[in-house]
Amino acid sequence: MTVLLFIVGVLFVVLGIAASIALHEVGHLVPAKLFKVRVTQYMVGFGPTVWSRRRGETEYGLKAIPAGGYVSMVGMFPPAATEDGAVRPSSTGVFQQLTNDARQAAAEQLQPGDENRVFYRLPIWKRIIIMMGGPLMNLLIGTVLFAVLLMGFGTAQPTTTIASVSECVVPASQQAETGQTECGADDPAAPAYEAGLLPGDRVVTFDGRDVTSWDELSGWIRDAAGREVGISYVRNGETVDSTITPLLTERPVVAADGTAEVDDEGDTVMQEVGFIGVGSTQELVPQPAGAVLPAVGDSLARVAGVVLNLPQRVVEVGQAAFSDAPRDPEGPISVVGVGRIAGEISAMEEIPVASRAATLIGLVAGVNLALFVFNLIPLLPLDGGHVAGALWEGLRRTVARLFGRPDPGPFDMARLLPLTYAVAILLMGMGVLLIYADIVKPVDLFG
Incomplete structure (x- = not known):
């Protein structure tokens, strides 16, 4: 019975996180379609496609690795052009070649009639709404779950x-x-x-x-x-x-x-x-409705504190994983760690069922608030990086207009792809380290 309860707890959190990721991408998808951007794919997960269906112009599907998701929109990168409109020749530099390849792939997605449906042509405020839609969806999910937790369970x-x-x-x-x-x-x-x-x-x-x-x-x-x-x-x-x-x-x-x-x-x-x-x-x-937002705010503040000190926290996790030092229970953990904690809580038969259910809901709520804060980091490929790029473009155009200079045009996000790949590699390395630590030196919350 204990093993079965452990599995139930793990499955609850895994499905809750998977649903949160799917809804995060819906937060991008819906405003993109409302603003007439052509969306080619809505995918949950990465790697090989295990299932997909096309509805209209969009392919909806599931990937083999359930570790995120994405919405593919046409025209994420503007074409590279000289002042007379001619396309710049390709460079033999590695970083420049990565940029050119990304632009080429984006250009191949374009079809007749897409001229006014590309992402980079949208007003800046619309681009920010699209990119903030995902994190705000996680914030909404976390707030609703906190309301269920505080007002329903107490x-x-x-x-x-x-x-x-x-x-x-x-x-x-x-x-x-x-x-x-x-x-x-x-x-x-x-x-x-x-x-x-x-x-x-x-x-x-x-x-x-x-x-x-x-x-x-x-x-x-x-x-x-x-x-x-x-x-x-x-x-x-x-x-x-x-x-x-x-x-x-x-x-x-x-x-x-x-x-x-x-x-x-x-x-x-x-x-x-x-x-x-x-x-x-x-x-x-049970708590009154007025207790929900303060509780969400307190949780966001704690998560933000972890994110602001993330490099140091990750180093501490690495030191604990390869030594006898204990893990910090307030430090970052992976999905594996969250699942293990959920399983242990679910298997504690001495705790009332309502208390166990409330704790599992609280875990999923906390993950959503963490996703909200983490995605606001102003680095690509995170949503905050796209928002930062849009704001920088708006600032450049505003300055040019104030000083009577020519419009500098859209900010070329493709030029940041080398940095994007570097950040992505660091994030993957951090994820692998956290998973390893959660296996060999899990966080001990119960003594």
């Missing part, structure tokens, strides 16, 4: 029902120094253990006040150090009254996002607070 929130009770209290600083995880002879008994609390008990009052949330209860416990107070909890449908004396002990200062705060030297910030030694259960609580 986010995990601590409840007032106890999940665990510690037998003793070990100061956090002592745990950090010695790695102690079990109770020692000199460790004081945990107040909750002495008061008779058990996992499954639901705390209803503390110090004479009704308990409505775990955060509220935690604050009262922290403030009641050394003082005996009353506590009531429900066990098996019956209310039990008792007393408890929170113990003053060192605990980490927790930030708003739930992580421990650290100082300038990287050490965990500690504080002395009341502590009783219990942990809470978690349950999914």
